[in-house]
Amino acid sequence: MRPAASRYNHLRVIAQDPGVVDRRGTILTAPVALPPEHLGSGPWGYRVQVVDFDTSTDTLYPAFAYEHDANGAVLDPFAETAARDLVGDRRFHAQNVYALVMSTLARFERALGRRASWGFGGHQLKVVPHAFADANAFYSRSDEALLFGYFQSQDGHTVHTCLSHDVIVHETAHALLDGMRARFIDPSSPDQAAFHEGFADVIALLSVFSLPGVVEEILARKGSEKGARENLIPVDDVDPEHLKASALLGLAEQMGKELKEARGEALRSSVLLPVSPDHAAKPEFQVPHRRGELLVAAVMNAFVRSWSDRMRDLRAVSDGYLDLQRVAEEGRDAADYLLTMSIRALDYTPPVHLEFCDYLSAAITADLEVRPDESRYRFRKHLRTGFRDFGIDSARGTVVPTREGQALDPKTTAVQPPEDGAWLPCQTLALVYDRTHSDPLTRDVDEVFRFIWENRNDLELTPDAFSQVLSVRPSLRVGPDGFALRETVAEFYQVLRLRPSELAERLGFALPGLTEDDVIPLYGGGTLIFDEYGRLKFYIHNSLDNATRQRRRLEHLIARGALPERGPRTRDFSRIHRLRGFDTGQPREEW
Ligand SMILES: [Zn+2]
Numbered sequence: 001m002r003p004a005a006s007r008y009n010h011l012r013v014i015a016q017d018p019g020v021v022d023r024r025g026t027i028l029t030a031p032v033a034l035p036p037e038h039l040g041s042g043p044w045g046y047r048v049q050v051v052d053f054d055t056s057t058d059t060l061y062p063a064f065a066y067e068h069d070a071n072g073a074v075l076d077p078f079a080e081t082a083a084r085d086l087v088g089d090r091r092f093h094a095q096n097v098y099a100l101v102m103s104t105l106a107r108f109e110r111a112l113g114r115r116a117s118w119g120f121g122g123h124q125l126k127v128v129p130h131a132f133a134d135a136n137a138f139y140s141r142s143d144e145a146l147l148f149g150y151f152q153s154q155d156g157h158t159v160h161t162c163l164s165h166d167v168i169v170h171e172t173a174h175a176l177l178d179g180m181r182a183r184f185i186d187p188s189s190p191d192q193a194a195f196h197e198g199f200a201d202v203i204a205l206l207s208v209f210s211l212p213g214v215v216e217e218i219l220a221r222k223g224s225e226k227g228a229r230e231n232l233i234p235v236d237d238v239d240p241e242h243l244k245a246s247a248l249l250g251l252a253e254q255m256g257k258e259l260k261e262a263r264g265e266a267l268r269s270s271v272l273l274p275v276s277p278d279h280a281a282k283p284e285f286q287v288p289h290r291r292g293e294l295l296v297a298a299v300m301n302a303f304v305r306s307w308s309d310r311m312r313d314l315r316a317v318s319d320g321y322l323d324l325q326r327v328a329e330e331g332r333d334a335a336d337y338l339l340t341m342s343i344r345a346l347d348y349t350p351p352v353h354l355e356f357c358d359y360l361s362a363a364i365t366a367d368l369e370v371r372p373d374e375s376r377y378r379f380r381k382h383l384r385t386g387f388r389d390f391g392i393d394s395a396r397g398t399v400v401p402t403r404e405g406q407a408l409d410p411k412t413t414a415v416q417p418p419e420d421g422a423w424l425p426c427q428t429l430a431l432v433y434d435r436t437h438s439d440p441l442t443r444d445v446d447e448v449f450r451f452i453w454e455n456r457n458d459l460e461l462t463p464d465a466f467s468q469v470l471s472v473r474p475s476l477r478v479g480p481d482g483f484a485l486r487e488t489v490a491e492f493y494q495v496l497r498l499r500p501s502e503l504a505e506r507l508g509f510a511l512p513g514l515t516e517d518d519v520i521p522l523y524g525g526g527t528l529i530f531d532e533y534g535r536l537k538f539y540i541h542n543s544l545d546n547a548t549r550q551r552r553r554l555e556h557l558i559a560r561g562a563l564p565e566r567g568p569r570t571r572d573f574s575r576i577h578r579l580r581g582f583d584t585g586q587p588r589e590e591w
Pocket of ligand 1: 170174196197200
């Protein structure tokens with residue numbers, strides 16, 4: 001008889017980076033639970049292939065073979081190795097990247113309730129742990145790979161980016177976001193350019209935060225610096241400002257500790273960013289990586305507020321003190337919940353021209369669907385406040401309900417009329433369903449296109465533009481109460497290329513510095529959320545003919561020199577990351 005298949009593989013990883021040690025001076029490591037699979041040499045699994053090729057020395061290192069037990073679970077060859085010996089072992093480096101990329105993929109799939117795709121169409125992402133001798137790491141869609149560099153630190157030891165938890169999760173988040181919203185790397189609004197970086201940092205921060213042991217260690221260390229009693233935390237230290245200064249800043253300082261000289265301290269400056277609605281308009285926040293900090297700051301401020309709220313219900317274990325372990329557990333659970341919410345929000349974003357307000361309204365609406373009662377963490381409330389503190393208002397977002405009787409209270413939900421007229425009151429939508437079939441509508445791009453075309457007037461399509469359904473994805477989400485929600489998410493986009501005079505005639509504005517030889521591409525598109533009966537319940541639409549948004553986008557692109565288009569365009573993330581270095585005016589590259 002075949003033995004029962006193992007439910008998980010467990011492999012050991014470095015929890016943060018080799019520069020982060022516990023109170024006894026040992027590098028923090030942790031086992032991660034991974035989807036079960038029979039690993040090929042490399043490791044080489046069903047979604048990730050580690051290839052140890054160094055382009056700087058033109059060397060291909062031999063792949064390491066894994067053994068499995070009788071239940072099919074992989075045997076971790078590094079389970080008992082002393083932590084300091086892991087740092088110099090390139091076979092462990094390969095295991096570390098495999099395990100962290102796979103656990104990030106599995107985390108996305110758990111949040112989404114379906115398989116998550118990479119952005120390049122293939123099934124197996126190549127991961128190269130020692131790709132080049134350079135202080136950089138990036139996702140490359142054209143290479144179908146994550147590439148991690150290595151470099152000499154100032155004290156002469158070799159720093160491997162493939163050992164840094166947050167760099168690996170950050171790059172994997174780029175690859176997964178690219179798989180869900182391929183057009184988010186197109187030139188568009190300042191927010192869209194910044195979103196990839198800000199989102200990848202949010203995922204990295206929350207992922208590290210939700211690891212067992214990390215928050216305990218940081219809180220305990222901060223406590224002992226202040227001479228606090230062991231395993232206890234003063235009640236006064238769990239208000240949002242204290243938690244931000246201790247846990248969040250402590251974590252941001254540790255993340256990528258070894259890479260500080262190369263990477264800078266992007267996470268630290270996001271956490272320390274003073275609250276102000278005026279940042280978004282300042283010149284320094286027009287640069288993508290700085291603007292991404294606004295997103296990180298808004299989300300993490302919401303996180304500490306929710307965590308602090310939860311502390312109010314905790315009973316003091318002795319006069320004026322809380323149990324540190326419980327405080328850390330609450331923080332970890334909250335981080336895990338917010339991580340799910342941050343990933344699910346992507347399904348409710350428009351396929352093109354994302355602005356931060358769209359992401360906020362997507363996060364709130366997607367959460368409301370699967371979890372009507374939010375009394376535990378109140379993230380919908382805290383996110384709204386966190387974003388509003390930085391001048392981002394959910395009322396400007398693009399999510400609109402399309403189902404009869406779906407009137408939601410605008411005070412408590414994201415669903416409000418956006419500023420510039422894309423609001424579609426549900427009662428005016430007389431959608432035709434009887435020419436499409438509900439079953440193919442959950443999986444067939446042509447069936448969805450038929451639905452959109454049949455309803456093009458109500459959905460405010462631009463009929464003379466090129467239109468294409470990009471994806472159709474059924475998902476099954478489970479709420480904390482076990483309640484299951486079936487949805488199908490479909491996205492389409494539209495393109496129209498116009499001469500400046502045609503643009504002026506169509507949208508009523510002229511752009512500076514263009515000649516009649518120039519061509520201006522206009523993009524639009526929508527995300528459709530169907531319920532389990534194949535009825536449209538949300539429509540998230542950026543109309544190609546929305547003059548206000550198109551003008552804002554085009555003027556920004558002209559000011560940045562990205563329009564009119566001249567010469568070949570690149571879609572390579574190495575360029576985005578190199579540009580981050582350029583933008584700061586410093587001769588270094590960043591993640
Ligand atoms: Zn990045």
